Amino acid sequence: EAGVTQFPSHSVIEKGQTVTLRCDPISGHDNLYWYRRVMGKEIKFLLHFVKESKQDESGMPNNRFLAERTGGTYSTLKVQPAELEDSGVYFCASSQWQGAAYEQYFGPGTRLTVT
Amino acid sequence: AQSVAQPEDQVNVAEGNPLTVKCTYSVSGNPYLFWYVQYPNRGLQFLLKYITGDNLVKGSYGFEAEFNKSQTSFHLKKPSALVSDSALYFCAVRDRGGKLIFGQGTELSVKP
Numbered sequence: 010e011a012g013v014t015q016f017p018s019h020s021v022i023e024k025g026q027t028v029t030l031r032c033d034p035i036s037g038h039d040n041l042y043w044y045r046r047v048m049g050k051e052i053k054f055l056l057h058f059v060k061e062s063k064q065d066e067s068g069m070p071n072n073r074f075l076a077e078r079t080g081g082t083y084s085t086l087k088v089q090p091a092e093l094e095d096s097g098v099y100f101c102a103s104s105q106w107q108g109a110a111y112e113q114y115f116g117p118g119t120r121l122t123v124t
Numbered sequence: 125a126q127s128v129a130q131p132e133d134q135v136n137v138a139e140g141n142p143l144t145v146k147c148t149y150s151v152s153g154n155p156y157l158f159w160y161v162q163y164p165n166r167g168l169q170f171l172l173k174y175i176t177g178d179n180l181v182k183g184s185y186g187f188e189a190e191f192n193k194s195q196t197s198f199h200l201k202k203p204s205a206l207v208s209d210s211a212l213y214f215c216a217v218r219d220r221g222g223k224l225i226f227g228q229g230t231e232l233s234v235k236p
Contacts, residue, residue, distance in 0.1 A: 042223065052214060052226040065221050100168065107222045110156060110175045115168035
């Protein structure tokens with residue numbers, strides 16, 4: 010069974026540019042989460058999809074961030090325009106069930122550097 | 125609000141010695157607690173979880189964690205550390221909605 014994959018693994022862009030991150034969850038996992046770790050701090054939740062619907066987007070920092078999951082399969086996270094403080098590692102995770110007892114499986118992350 | 129604290133940024137251990145990575149939590153209701161590990165240039169890997177039942181939880185790679193309700197702690201332990209255990213360790217609590225709330229991470233360094 011393939012794990013969660015993320016693309017690209019690393020992205021370097023200039024302030025003001027646009028970047029789109031992609032996440033492919035484990036096949037059959039309806040729940041997809043985005044997290045990010047900024048400046049070596051704790052990993053923080055961004056949002057949660059159940060299939061194609063946004064279940065919880067309370068962690069999205071501002072309207073420069075747009076997440077989509079068309080068709081309930083892969084998801085994209087677009088940052089437009091990027092700011093310096095957006096630099097960090099963006100993780101995607103998926104789980105088959107939503108219940109709190111079920112672990113989430115994480116991808117390798119996308120390291121975003123905004124210069 | 126739920127939160128997790130990992131009081132040590134770094135833990136240094138000699139190979140073969142026991143290791144402990146500390147985690148305390150603050151939640152309302154019953155906690156669902158997790159440990160994840162991140163090896164260099166890799167994603168987060170699930171190690172173990174506490175949902176209910178035995179306070180001592182066994183996980184992958186010989187790790188275990190002890191749930192202590194009175195001390196609101198969930199420390200990660202291993203009887204004999206390996207150099208290959210060197211990595212970044214994250215403790216997390218999961219809320220009812222499903223999202224994970226992480227601690228800031230602890231860098232474990234095991235020296236030969």
